[in-house]
Amino acid sequence: MLSETDLVSRCAKGERAAQRMLYDRYCRKLMAVCLRYARSTPEAEDILQEGFVKIFNSLKNFRFESKLDTWMIRIVINTALNSQRQKLYLMPMVDVQDSGLQEDEKISLADFHFSELVALIQTLPDGCRIVFNLFAIEGYGHKEIATMLGISEGTSKSQYNRAKTLLRAKLEKSKVNYGKI
Amino acid sequence: MGKFEDSWKGVFEQAEAIPSDSVWSGIDGALEGGEMKKRLVFYQRVAAAAVLFALLVGGYEIYRWTDDNRVSQFSFTKKSQNNNSQIESGLNKEEAKNSNQKSDSKNEGEQSSLTKENENENNLSATLTENSKQSKKTEQIPATKDNDEREVLTKSKNENNSTFENYFQSDVKYVSANDEVTLQLLPGPEVKGKPVVKEFIRKLPAIPAAFMADTRRDKTPNENVWASLTASSGSYNPNMGNSSVYSAGNNSSIGTSYSMSMLGGARIAKNWTLQSGIQYLNQSINGSSYASSSYSLATVAGALTVPGLYNLSPGLAPVNVMSTSEFVSVPVQAGYLIVNRKFGWQVNSGVSTDFFIRNTLSDGQRQSFTQSAGSDSPYRSVNFSGLMSSEVSYKLSQHYRISLVPGFRYSFNPMLKSSANTSGNPWLWDFGFRFKYIFK
Numbered sequence: 001m002l003s004e005t006d007l008v009s010r011c012a013k014g015e016r017a018a019q020r021m022l023y024d025r026y027c028r029k030l031m032a033v034c035l036r037y038a039r040s041t042p043e044a045e046d047i048l049q050e051g052f053v054k055i056f057n058s059l060k061n062f063r064f065e066s067k068l069d070t071w072m073i074r075i076v077i078n079t080a081l082n083s084q085r086q087k088l089y090l091m092p093m094v095d096v097q098d099s100g101l102q103e104d105e106k107i108s109l110a111d112f113h114f115s116e117l118v119a120l121i122q123t124l125p126d127g128c129r130i131v132f133n134l135f136a137i138e139g140y141g142h143k144e145i146a147t148m149l150g151i152s153e154g155t156s157k158s159q160y161n162r163a164k165t166l167l168r169a170k171l172e173k174s175k176v177n178y179g180k181i
Numbered sequence: 182m183g184k185f186e187d188s189w190k191g192v193f194e195q196a197e198a199i200p201s202d203s204v205w206s207g208i209d210g211a212l213e214g215g216e217m218k219k220r221l222v223f224y225q226r227v228a229a230a231a232v233l234f235a236l237l238v239g240g241y242e243i244y245r246w247t248d249d250n251r252v253s254q255f256s257f258t259k260k261s262q263n264n265n266s267q268i269e270s271g272l273n274k275e276e277a278k279n280s281n282q283k284s285d286s287k288n289e290g291e292q293s294s295l296t297k298e299n300e301n302e303n304n305l306s307a308t309l310t311e312n313s314k315q316s317k318k319t320e321q322i323p324a325t326k327d328n329d330e331r332e333v334l335t336k337s338k339n340e341n342n343s344t345f346e347n348y349f350q351s352d353v354k355y356v357s358a359n360d361e362v363t364l365q366l367l368p369g370p371e372v373k374g375k376p377v378v379k380e381f382i383r384k385l386p387a388i389p390a391a392f393m394a395d396t397r398r399d400k401t402p403n404e405n406v407w408a409s410l411t412a413s414s415g416s417y418n419p420n421m422g423n424s425s426v427y428s429a430g431n432n433s434s435i436g437t438s439y440s441m442s443m444l445g446g447a448r449i450a451k452n453w454t455l456q457s458g459i460q461y462l463n464q465s466i467n468g469s470s471y472a473s474s475s476y477s478l479a480t481v482a483g484a485l486t487v488p489g490l491y492n493l494s495p496g497l498a499p500v501n502v503m504s505t506s507e508f509v510s511v512p513v514q515a516g517y518l519i520v521n522r523k524f525g526w527q528v529n530s531g532v533s534t535d536f537f538i539r540n541t542l543s544d545g546q547r548q549s550f551t552q553s554a555g556s557d558s559p560y561r562s563v564n565f566s567g568l569m570s571s572e573v574s575y576k577l578s579q580h581y582r583i584s585l586v587p588g589f590r591y592s593f594n595p596m597l598k599s600s601a602n603t604s605g606n607p608w609l610w611d612f613g614f615r616f617k618y619i620f621k
């Protein structure tokens with residue numbers, strides 16, 4: 001089995017076999033990321049395909065300053081954001097009212113399958129979904145999200161709260177027990 | 182971050198999903214297309230460069246072909262079937278001839294040309310001639326009856342589309358203006374009347390810069406006429422052989438000279454000058470003589486100049502006697518400008534006519550004896566000398582130039598008349614300072 005360094009160098013040279021090997025190693029993880037940002041599986045696959053093409057074209061610039069999977073995930077997320085940007089432009093995010101949920105509510109997701117949770121996220125509005133993914137799962141702050149998406153910090157917060165409300169409602173609807181936060 | 186976020190993060194942290202096989206196909210196709218695209222772009226660029234190169238070369242060749250055709254299209258042929266004289270266009274009236282020539286038919290296609298040339302008093306009449314493969318028509322055209330005798334040049338029958346210059350190298354047939362000539366024309370209306378004269382003005386291409394006149398500023402100073410004042414001094418050797426009178430042990434055979442001259446000059450060629458004027462020359466030499474202590478200077482002078490006139494015996498203590506000769510000289514010199522810029526260097530050579538004025542003997546006791554020119558004078562009235570000098574100058578301004586002039590003068594004959602004591606030819610070296618005013 002090739003080391004990560006060798007694999008990267010061969011992929012950068014354009015060796016198709018090495019590129020296939022890299023794809024097989026990381027495609028599942030990246031697909032899960034794409035599913036969170038897309039509204040459907042085909043859209044997620046499009047993002048994944050486009051993301052991998054960018055990864056293979058950019059591998060020659062990769063200097064191993066971070067982990068390879070972290071770097072690849074960042075490229076895929078940027079690809080997803082680029083594909084969503086047009087939609088965000090057409091339907092700009094605006095501040096929404098707070099849901100009024102209490103912070104001490106516990107939510108347990110253990111009873112949900114991964115695919116169900118993905119489906120729940122995919123039902124969110126585009127802006128809410130993106131902000132939710134970036135804040136709750138990727139760990140970006142609202143200020144960073146605001147810069148990335150070209151929105152205000154307040155809009156980012158309100159969109160996230162909106163996403164949280166919707167998710168909880170959907171989870172509620174699915175008759176899941178909530179734990180106190 | 183709250184627990185809500187943590188729970189969601191925990192769900193998706195290690196999550197995986199399997200994409201369909203079409204994803205890799207899409208990636209593979211996209212990568213392949215990218216490489217193809219790069220190759221395609223490269224070949225597109227190569228093709229574009231090749232097309233551009235071909236256009237440039239083609240355009241240049243077309244330009245050249247068009248240019249050459251303009252010269253070669255002026256051809257001149259004549260054809261005659263029945264021993265008719267050829268059609269000619271005249272050039273030189275002094276070489277008129279009658280000629281008739283049989284010509285063979287030409288099967289090379291039509292050839293028509295029209296040319297005309299004017300040369301001072303003579304006109305080249307241009308005629309239109311054509312050859313036809315199938316039929317030939319001839320027409321008798323009466324010769325013009327202009328006052329100026331007109332002659333024609335004819336093109337060799339075997340030549341095709343010769344350039345205008347070839348006409349002068351081909352067979353030349355001359356006919357006089359009175360001879361009738363036959364035109365060979367294509368089937369069509371007969372040409373009647375006098376030949377049509379057409380004037381072509383050729384527009385020449387722009388002259389390359391290499392052939393342009395050199396308009397660079399000429400740094401050579403423009404000095405054509407000038408006047409100068411010169412003051413010189415140097416050493417003088419009278420070359421007097423009569424040392425017995427002067428001999429007191431302290432003879433000085435080298436004297437001093439100084440001169441003042443006023444010259445005028447002109448440039449006669451690019452690097453050649455000519456100058457002349459008037460010069461005052463003073464040459465003196467010191468000597469000590471026993472004679473003057475006992476004899477008068479007149480006696481001494483006689484002893485100096487006339488051999489055997491006086492046999493002077495040594496007297497008491499020797500006395501210094503100075504002999505000073507004065508001349509008015511008219512020099513004529515040619516000069517060659519070696520360097521002709523702000524700094525100048527010129528070499529001069531010439532002759533001078535020296536008119537003897539007087540010679541003065543003087544001693545320390547304020548006695549002097551002067552001898553002038555004349556038939557009774559032992560001194561030659563006119564001497565000729567050769568001059569040579571080198572002039573190094575610097576131009577102060579448009580009208581002023583200063584020079585240093587070292588020179589040499591050699592007399593072609595002794596100062597004394599042949600009947601006098603034998604002596605050599607005097608010569609002198611001097612170093613002068615010249616101030617020149619340039620008129621134009």
